[in-house]
Amino acid sequence: MMRRRVFLQGAAAAGAVALLPRRGMAAVTPKEIYTQVEKRHAEALARLQAWVRQPSIAAENRGMTEGRDLTMRLLREAGFTKVESVATSGHPGIFATLDAGAPRTIGLYFMYDVKQADPKEWSSPPWDAAVVDMPRLGKAVMGRGAVNQKGPQSAFLSAMHAIRGAGKKLPVNLVLVAEGEEEIGSPHFAQIVSRPNVQAALKRCEGIFMPSAGQGLDRTVTIALGAKGVIELELVASADTWGRGPKKDVHSSNRARVDSPAWHLVQALSTLVTPAGDPGIDGLFDKVRPISERERGYLDDAARRIDEKVAKQSLGVERWARDASWRQALEDLAARPTVNIEGLVSGYTGPGGMTILPHRAAAKLDLRLVPDMTASDTLAKLKAHLAKRGFGDLAVNMTGGYDPNTTSPDARLTVAEIKVYERAGIKPILVPRSGGSWPGYVFTGEPLKLPAGHFGLGHGQRAHAPDEYYLIESSDGKLFGLDAAVRSFVDYLYELA
Amino acid sequence: MMRRRVFLQGAAAAGAVALLPRRGMAAVTPKEIYTQVEKRHAEALARLQAWVRQPSIAAENRGMTEGRDLTMRLLREAGFTKVESVATSGHPGIFATLDAGAPRTIGLYFMYDVKQADPKEWSSPPWDAAVVDMPRLGKAVMGRGAVNQKGPQSAFLSAMHAIRGAGKKLPVNLVLVAEGEEEIGSPHFAQIVSRPNVQAALKRCEGIFMPSAGQGLDRTVTIALGAKGVIELELVASADTWGRGPKKDVHSSNRARVDSPAWHLVQALSTLVTPAGDPGIDGLFDKVRPISERERGYLDDAARRIDEKVAKQSLGVERWARDASWRQALEDLAARPTVNIEGLVSGYTGPGGMTILPHRAAAKLDLRLVPDMTASDTLAKLKAHLAKRGFGDLAVNMTGGYDPNTTSPDARLTVAEIKVYERAGIKPILVPRSGGSWPGYVFTGEPLKLPAGHFGLGHGQRAHAPDEYYLIESSDGKLFGLDAAVRSFVDYLYELA
Numbered sequence: 001m002m003r004r005r006v007f008l009q010g011a012a013a014a015g016a017v018a019l020l021p022r023r024g025m026a027a028v029t030p031k032e033i034y035t036q037v038e039k040r041h042a043e044a045l046a047r048l049q050a051w052v053r054q055p056s057i058a059a060e061n062r063g064m065t066e067g068r069d070l071t072m073r074l075l076r077e078a079g080f081t082k083v084e085s086v087a088t089s090g091h092p093g094i095f096a097t098l099d100a101g102a103p104r105t106i107g108l109y110f111m112y113d114v115k116q117a118d119p120k121e122w123s124s125p126p127w128d129a130a131v132v133d134m135p136r137l138g139k140a141v142m143g144r145g146a147v148n149q150k151g152p153q154s155a156f157l158s159a160m161h162a163i164r165g166a167g168k169k170l171p172v173n174l175v176l177v178a179e180g181e182e183e184i185g186s187p188h189f190a191q192i193v194s195r196p197n198v199q200a201a202l203k204r205c206e207g208i209f210m211p212s213a214g215q216g217l218d219r220t221v222t223i224a225l226g227a228k229g230v231i232e233l234e235l236v237a238s239a240d241t242w243g244r245g246p247k248k249d250v251h252s253s254n255r256a257r258v259d260s261p262a263w264h265l266v267q268a269l270s271t272l273v274t275p276a277g278d279p280g281i282d283g284l285f286d287k288v289r290p291i292s293e294r295e296r297g298y299l300d301d302a303a304r305r306i307d308e309k310v311a312k313q314s315l316g317v318e319r320w321a322r323d324a325s326w327r328q329a330l331e332d333l334a335a336r337p338t339v340n341i342e343g344l345v346s347g348y349t350g351p352g353g354m355t356i357l358p359h360r361a362a363a364k365l366d367l368r369l370v371p372d373m374t375a376s377d378t379l380a381k382l383k384a385h386l387a388k389r390g391f392g393d394l395a396v397n398m399t400g401g402y403d404p405n406t407t408s409p410d411a412r413l414t415v416a417e418i419k420v421y422e423r424a425g426i427k428p429i430l431v432p433r434s435g436g437s438w439p440g441y442v443f444t445g446e447p448l449k450l451p452a453g454h455f456g457l458g459h460g461q462r463a464h465a466p467d468e469y470y471l472i473e474s475s476d477g478k479l480f481g482l483d484a485a486v487r488s489f490v491d492y493l494y495e496l497a
Numbered sequence: 498m499m500r501r502r503v504f505l506q507g508a509a510a511a512g513a514v515a516l517l518p519r520r521g522m523a524a525v526t527p528k529e530i531y532t533q534v535e536k537r538h539a540e541a542l543a544r545l546q547a548w549v550r551q552p553s554i555a556a557e558n559r560g561m562t563e564g565r566d567l568t569m570r571l572l573r574e575a576g577f578t579k580v581e582s583v584a585t586s587g588h589p590g591i592f593a594t595l596d597a598g599a600p601r602t603i604g605l606y607f608m609y610d611v612k613q614a615d616p617k618e619w620s621s622p623p624w625d626a627a628v629v630d631m632p633r634l635g636k637a638v639m640g641r642g643a644v645n646q647k648g649p650q651s652a653f654l655s656a657m658h659a660i661r662g663a664g665k666k667l668p669v670n671l672v673l674v675a676e677g678e679e680e681i682g683s684p685h686f687a688q689i690v691s692r693p694n695v696q697a698a699l700k701r702c703e704g705i706f707m708p709s710a711g712q713g714l715d716r717t718v719t720i721a722l723g724a725k726g727v728i729e730l731e732l733v734a735s736a737d738t739w740g741r742g743p744k745k746d747v748h749s750s751n752r753a754r755v756d757s758p759a760w761h762l763v764q765a766l767s768t769l770v771t772p773a774g775d776p777g778i779d780g781l782f783d784k785v786r787p788i789s790e791r792e793r794g795y796l797d798d799a800a801r802r803i804d805e806k807v808a809k810q811s812l813g814v815e816r817w818a819r820d821a822s823w824r825q826a827l828e829d830l831a832a833r834p835t836v837n838i839e840g841l842v843s844g845y846t847g848p849g850g851m852t853i854l855p856h857r858a859a860a861k862l863d864l865r866l867v868p869d870m871t872a873s874d875t876l877a878k879l880k881a882h883l884a885k886r887g888f889g890d891l892a893v894n895m896t897g898g899y900d901p902n903t904t905s906p907d908a909r910l911t912v913a914e915i916k917v918y919e920r921a922g923i924k925p926i927l928v929p930r931s932g933g934s935w936p937g938y939v940f941t942g943e944p945l946k947l948p949a950g951h952f953g954l955g956h957g958q959r960a961h962a963p964d965e966y967y968l969i970e971s972s973d974g975k976l977f978g979l980d981a982a983v984r985s986f987v988d989y990l991y992e993l994a
Binding site: 059184185228230232233234239243244245246247248250251252253254255256257258259260262263264265266267269270273275277315316317318319320321324329330332333336337338339340341342343344345346347348349351352353354355356357358359361364366368399400434435436437464 | 767
């Protein structure tokens with residue numbers, strides 16, 4: 001839920017890229033594996049379709065057991081030798097290993113849950129995983145989870161099948177952790193990673209990555225050297241905790257003599273931002289680490305290479321907040337903490353009006369954190385801020401969240417990633433961190449302190465939205481389809497080895 | 498929608514009252530009519546049931562033609578000689594007259610629409626109009642519109658049937674106006690009343706009343722000498738009008754660089770109230786007329802006779818706004834303007850969270866007005882207030898509303914009302930005005946300047962809520978059932994004559 005490659009939204013073409021491997025790419029990858037990738041195209045497509053057809057929605061507690069079991073089966077079929085379910089206080093995770101007898105071990109982070117989907121909003125049913133023709137793009141699998149994250153994850157598994165199909169052993173050992181609650185803010189992921197056997201296995205890793213579809217519609221690939229942290233919460237005003245206002249919705253004429261939890265919430269909310277709409281929570285910026293010179297350089301480069309107009313168009317915005325420049329907007333996305341309203345809900349929400357005084361009002365908020373802010377400290381500051389201003393009665397129900405994470409551009413994981421992309425003709429855009437979030441802190445933080453990030457060619461869009469897709473056969477010479485994505489994972493493993 | 502007898506909520510018993518007509522009541526009403534009322538009990542019940550079984554919901558544009566046609570038929574059957582549909586820019590109204598050759602003419606206000614109903618929430622289906630047994634109350638018709646307003650209105654029509662059944666002519670001439678949009682704020686009611694033929698007929702009236710079920714659960718009857726005015730509106734912040742923020746929902750990480758219509762709305766809203774939650778709109782109190790000494794007297798009496806504890810319990814409140822006394826809370830309800838939040842809606846409103854930055858946020862507000870405030874002046878003040886503070890971009894969509902109304906306690910209409918109630922053993926509680934609203938201003942204002950109010954014995958509750966009911970056969974010696982309600986209308990007409 002938290003993790004979106006938002007930098008890619010509307011990023012513009014940054015020069016032509018070649019679809020086929022460039023000279024030198026084959027230097028590390030045995031050619032017979034590419035042959036296997038092509039030969040196993042239908043099998044790889046079927047693997048993705050089968051996965052999408054199994055809904056697994058943590059937010060709705062739907063298909064979770066089936067989704068986990070199918071994921072475990074797919075891991076076993078791909079060659080993982082030890083595949084276990086890991087119990088948590090919520091939905092279970094998965095821990096899997098493959099010992100190839102290789103000198104190096106690489107970690108993988110998977111998710112087996114997907115976002116909700118309302119079939120009414122889709123042009124092709126979200127659980128059909130149909131192959132559809134997309135104008136100017138080619139053939140794509142359309143369905144919930146197609147790109148977030150079953151497409152890239154199945155492409156990684158298909159890379160493992162191709163390597164084995166070519167009669168090769170994996171060039172690296174693998175340690176995989178998967179969770180089923182990514183879309184609800186990974187509330188129990190730390191429980192999975194902190195298990196002694198999982199920790200021990202992860203300690204052997206050089207780093208950990210999540211397969212992703214890295215290529216945007218503009219053909220660029222962005223590498224985020226970390227991600228913002230997040231806390232997601234509901235702020236609730238009600239008579240029950242306030243001791244004022246009605247315990248149920250009453251006729252609105254009573255407003256003259258009865259307090260209003262909705263106004264109480266509005267007044268509390270209005271203290272959380274400055275007049276300009278920026279975070280106004282006491283002390284929120286205390287721990288913000290300024291971005292470094294090197295990070296400034298990345299942002300300068302990104303501002304030159306990503307098209308501002310396309311970005312604005314894709315987001316449907318006419319101007320940036322604070323009328324910032326494009327360069328500043330990119331820095332804000334990477335380096336500015338936020339307090340966002342995801343939703344407001346109180347009383348009557350249908351068409352027209354209804355003369356009630358609601359007994360309850362809630363705001364759904366997310367706060368994005370940058371180093372060295374932490375989720376727990378930020379939550380404490382929010383609560384203290386509210387209490388100080390007479391809003392200590394509001395319920396602050398945190399539903400998920402975690403600290404920010406950072407990975408060095410000098411980590412072997414990152415260096416190898418850049419190398420593979422460049423061999424495919426793509427000069428990736430580096431940014432200090434993603435504006436979105438993922439729970440990489442469990443890897444980058446104490447005690448593991450591993451590099452962690454995303455890797456993968458391939459293209460897909462509309463995660464969390466209707467008509468989510470993952471490109472299978474590209475009709476655009478500069479966009480990568482399924483086979484190229486599978487090849488990129490093969491190359492990455494050989495490069496890392 | 499606007500009009501609720503909110504004073505009755507939780508008002509407590511004010512001494513024993515007798516169910517049967519007291520000595521002296523028959524002084525004005527021919528006894529054979531009472532016999533007819535009893536004889537025609539089944540017919541009166543069937544009339545109400547047939548009416549409830551025809552849903553007619555303006556907010557959903559459901560059954561409006563059928564509802565109007567049925568109402569017109571019921572009016573004709575009761576003896577109205579001229580019954581016409583009156584076109585408006587919205588749903589049509591009804592204009593009906595009955596010339597009994599009497600010296601005096603009385604006006605009636607009816608509504609033929611009802612509030613929405615969700616059958617899932619009802620213990621007996623809302624369109625079944627089943628007769629149900631209610632513990633400690635007796636037999637009641639349960640259904641949407643049972644008390645608001647088909648029960649009292651059908652009881653009035655049954656009074657007409659009883660008078661005719663006894664071989665009598667009506668003691669007064671009648672002029673009736675009905676609308677089908679009461680529950681959506683009467684947006685076109687003035688169009689009906691201002692028609693030249695309707696105006697001419699209303700000019701002949703001494704006053705106008707709406708049949709109502711006046712008796713609360715505590716057996717008291719309250720007479721409101723007017724009602725607050727109201728404006729109901731939606732305040733909407735969106736990129737379309739603001740020129741900032743996204744034109745569609747985008748990923749919430751973009752909050753760092755994209756403005757938020759939801760925060761913009763929250764900030765605008767927070768200026769509309771004082772820290773105590775009272776109206777803070779510039780100049781809103783300029784035209785508030787202080788209550789008079791006589792009105793203070795009514796409130797003193799009401800505070801003595803209505804039980805505060807029961808009122809608090811019924812509303813589910815522990816303390817009044819501003820920690821007011823009971824006497825002050827009653828005065829606030831009658832005399833304090835309000836700005837109320839009926840609903841808040843923006844972005845994701847389901848369970849848990851969803852990491853989006855919504856492109857739109859709306860607050861549904863109602864403002865209650867006291868004399869000499871007007872709806873148009875209040876709306877202008879709200880808009881000026883917002884514009885002055887940099888929120889002039891917010892859409893202010895007024896969906897309905899009208900001015901307050903006042904009727905003198907010395908009007909014959911009121912004097913007769915008190916007399917009929919007292920003959921039935923009830924000493925009514927007078928209040929300066931209802932905290933709720935009804936469009937009586939079209940009668941009390943220029944050019945008609947008629948007394949206007951509500952009249953009727955009978956009991957029912959849960960208007961706008963599930964399990965709305967109207968009492969048919971009372972098992973409580975002090976609560977009036979259908980026949981007593983019908984008799985009260987007969988008595989009122991004779992008293993007015």
